[in-house]
Each structure stands twice: as structure tokens, then as C-alpha cells.
Amino acid sequence: MSNEKNVAEQEEAVDTPQNEQSDADVEVVNADDVIIEDASDAGDESEQKIAELQAKLDETENKMLRAQADFDNFKRRSRLDQEAAQKYRAQSLVSEIIPALDNFERALQIEADNDQTKSLLQGMNMVYNQLVQALKNEGVEAINSVGEQFDPHLHQAVMQIEDENYESNSVVEELQKGYKLKDRVIRPAMVKVNQ
Structure with missing residues (x-):
């Protein structure tokens, strides 16, 4: 054991x-x-x-x-x-010159009755043409109105008349020229529009 x-x-x-x-x-x-x-x-x-x-x-x-x-x-x-x-650098200058162009256009519509007035009008016309050419060189152009269809972007309607010789909604008369600078409207044309 x-x-x-x-x-x-x-x-x-x-x-x-x-x-x-x-x-x-x-x-x-x-x-x-x-x-x-x-x-x-x-x-x-x-x-x-x-x-x-x-x-x-x-x-x-x-x-x-x-x-x-x-x-x-x-x-x-x-x-x-x-x-x-x-x-559009010339826009402000163009806006200030346009009223002077309007005044030139009004002055050139005067009837000349003597040689002195005719030579003065001829000189004014030359200055006017130079201004218009300088503005064209900058891209300014007048807006065509008479006979055109009314465009609220280009025209400002101040009167409406009824004339059978014109189509409906077309410009019958231009009261004040409008101008564009390239593709921008500087001043719309004031016009009469046919109903």
C-alpha cells in the first residue's frame, strides 16, 4: 500500500x-x-x-x-x-453734346435771305457735320423712326394719331431725334404713332 x-x-x-x-x-x-x-x-x-x-x-x-x-x-x-x-466711355459726353446737336439742327432750318446769312449757315453746317462725324466715330448713331414699327425700347410715343397712309402701330412723325451709343439707347426718339 x-x-x-x-x-x-x-x-x-x-x-x-x-x-x-x-x-x-x-x-x-x-x-x-x-x-x-x-x-x-x-x-x-x-x-x-x-x-x-x-x-x-x-x-x-x-x-x-x-x-x-x-x-x-x-x-x-x-x-x-x-x-x-x-x-461706353463716351456716354456722358455724348449725352451732353446731343442737346447742342438739336440746337444746330434747329438753327440750320432757318431760311437764308442774304449772302451773309447763307455763309453763316454754311459755316454752322460744317461744324455740325464735324460733330456728327466725331460722334459716329465713337459709335453714336441716330435712331431711324419715321415709317418704322413703334419699338418702346427705341421710341417714346408722345402722341397718337389716326392716318390711313400708315400701318397700325407705326411711327408717323419724329418730334425729336433719338440716339444710340453702339447698342445702348442714349435718348429714345420722341415720336407720333399711328393707332
């Missing part, structure tokens, strides 16, 4: 270190599991940070593209404004 008892004690002695060792292995494995879990938590956090940074980057790129588009639009508008200013 003592043999059996010794064998049993040896088996217990052998079993105990193995059991302790396997418990230690289990603890290490459990520690690894904890480390792996901590690493996966850290991975989730880093993925969140990456997603946040990517969102901020996308937002910044979007803002940059909008700012670039706004700047391009500003440059285009500025260029168009400069072109319009260059194209």
Missing part, C-alpha cells in the same frame, strides 16, 4: 505543477485577449479619427473650390465691367 500511496503522491506532485502551469498559460492567454481587445478599441478610435480628419479635409477642399469659383466669377465680372466701361 505504501507503494500505491507513493505513486499516488507522485502523481499528485506531477499534476500540481502542470495544473499551475496550465493556469499560468490560461492567464497569459487571457492577458493576450485583453491586449487584443485593447488594440481593437484603439483601432476603432483611430478609424474614427481618420474618418473625422477625412471629413475635415473634404470640407476644406469644398471651401477651397467654392472660394476659387467665387474668385473666378469676380474676375469675370470685373473684366466685363471694364469692357463695358471702355465700350
Whole structure:
């Protein structure tokens, strides 16, 4: 029996270190599991940070593209404004010269009864023609009215008459000349319109 008892004690002695060792292995494995879990938590956090940074980057790129588009639009508008200013640079001068042309035209309609008046009218006509030519060189032209269809963009109707010789809604008489600078109306023509 003592043999059996010794064998049993040896088996217990052998079993105990193995059991302790396997418990230690289990603890290490459990520690690894904890480390792996901590690493996966850290991975989730880093993925969140990456997603946040990517969102901020996308937002910044979007803002940059909008700012670039706004700047391009500003440059285009500025260029168009400069072109319009260059194209219509003479508008204020033309607006002030047109009444002088009207007065020249009225003066030239006077009947000359002697040579002195005729030479004065001839000199006025030469000055008038020079003014008209200078305005034409800048792009100013008179608006055609008589016989044309009434256009509210070009004509200002001050009277309406009924005349069978003209079509309906056509200009019968021009009371004051109208002028355009290139494609912009400086002064509409004052006209009589047929009903």
C-alpha cells in the first residue's frame, strides 16, 4: 500500500505543477485577449479619427473650390465691367453734346435771305457735320423712326394719331431725334404713332 500511496503522491506532485502551469498559460492567454481587445478599441478610435480628419479635409477642399469659383466669377465680372466701361466711355459726353446737336439742327432750318446769312449757315453746317462725324466715330448713331414699327425700347410715343397712309402701330412723325451709343439707347426718339 505504501507503494500505491507513493505513486499516488507522485502523481499528485506531477499534476500540481502542470495544473499551475496550465493556469499560468490560461492567464497569459487571457492577458493576450485583453491586449487584443485593447488594440481593437484603439483601432476603432483611430478609424474614427481618420474618418473625422477625412471629413475635415473634404470640407476644406469644398471651401477651397467654392472660394476659387467665387474668385473666378469676380474676375469675370470685373473684366466685363471694364469692357463695358471702355465700350461706353463716351456716354456722358455724348449725352451732353446731343442737346447742342438739336440746337444746330434747329438753327440750320432757318431760311437764308442774304449772302451773309447763307455763309453763316454754311459755316454752322460744317461744324455740325464735324460733330456728327466725331460722334459716329465713337459709335453714336441716330435712331431711324419715321415709317418704322413703334419699338418702346427705341421710341417714346408722345402722341397718337389716326392716318390711313400708315400701318397700325407705326411711327408717323419724329418730334425729336433719338440716339444710340453702339447698342445702348442714349435718348429714345420722341415720336407720333399711328393707332
